[in-house]
Amino acid sequence: MAEKIIAGKTVQVDEEGFLVNPDDWTEEMAPELAADMGISELTEGHWKVVRFMRKDFAEKGQVPSIRRMKNAGGIPTKDLYDLFPEGPGKKASYVAGLSKPHGCV
């Protein structure tokens, strides 16, 4: 497992750069993580997604699915794709410091 300095803090990340421990995450890290995903600026829309994911994860212990973000978070799937193009589940999770959503085999 690799270590990486994000927003001045040393954290553990997996092969793909996802935070290993979600508790290491702080809001200050989000812009840097977003940049890794090719997102240059975090808008209010992005923050709504990230905050919902953090809150839901804290409550349920599971990274919310795209469907859950729509049903419980009130985030239309189309918006999610606009904000985190090509693979929104994965990208939003990365920015929120959560693990890669398992594709469910």
Add this chain to the structure above:
Amino acid sequence: MKRLLILGGGTAGTMMVNKLRPVLDEQEWQITLIDEFETHYYQPGFLFIPFGIYNKQDVIKPKRDFYPPGVDVIMSKIDVIEPKKNRVKLADGKIISYDYLIIATGSKVHPAETEGMAGDGWYKNIFDFYTIEGALALRNFLKYWEGGKMVLNIVEMPIKCPVAPLEFVFLADWWFTEQGIRDKVEIEYVTPLPGAFTKPIASKFLGQFLEKKNVHIVSDFGTGRVDSANNKIISFDDKEINYDLLVTIPTNMGSDLIERSDMGDDLNFIPTDPNTLQSKEYENIFVIGDATDLPSSKAGSVAHFEADVLFENFQRAIDGRPLKKAFDGHANCFIESGFGKGILIDFNYDVEPLPGKFPLPGVGPFSLLEETRMNHWGKMTFRWVYWNLLLKGAELPIEAQMTMAGKKRQ
């Protein structure tokens, strides 16, 4: 008298009732099983129906033929589970209480979850093959189709039997070749996943097969809606794909019953301990088969391995012993690859499919992550194994837990 209640008498419910009846004292334990329908469908057989390899009679048998004596079987729709009251309500209002509950209510496809899918094109040039109705309608369509562009599309994950869509395009390639129209058919495989399969080594291996069979893959495609007037599927980020024939794997969801009972996640799958199969919320409820929210495949083979674990854990629970964390996500899937050949994959939560021999290390007779005639034979024999051994809860020569013996790390 205590009561074990089993909801759903399909693959998993049938296995559990056959395993548990002989070991639970009839003076002490009443077992009641409830299912809505009399007919058991061999769902893995649906794959072969569109190509005329199986017909309807090949995939159906009466459910009751597979339940052992000494079990009360109720054929009724279950309206709601009231877990806090340890009881369920049937559609006719009848109440049935339980001491322990096993939920095995499976999963189903929901085309109406996708805008435009279940509209004018449904069963005209849009079909599923995950239901008997869909498989038969597609059979009639394909019999007379003269060619064009066939799109196989997976709407969203998870789906039951995640290899079935790959098998469908492999068989289609073979079938159109047999019909002499392969040169008139373009096949496209459209998936929300980043590749042919979820796990990297198998994804690469199966991806090569798609290429070899001249099937074009479109990955990371999240199906937003279907425009059936113009024969197009459109992704959430506005990419468009035209089709002449759309074979779709619609959204898979757990039983509506789970939603009515407020016991599931957003897809009506029940939060379940991934290793013990106990419900995360209720100590006297266990969940098995497609009904769980586990990150394992939704497959009959998985339900079989789960049944071995649940058999032991149920007895531990009633004897007041700690449960064994014994389920490892083991899945074992034959993949029909066309032209009389097949591929076999064996994996669990942690170890992705690897090459090797199976089930006897070094011997086989089956080969993992390799295309052989013997693997095809295994796939075709599975139907016999399913009806005669698996449903009856008999021991198969495969351990519930995955083994590394005979496998090669890459």
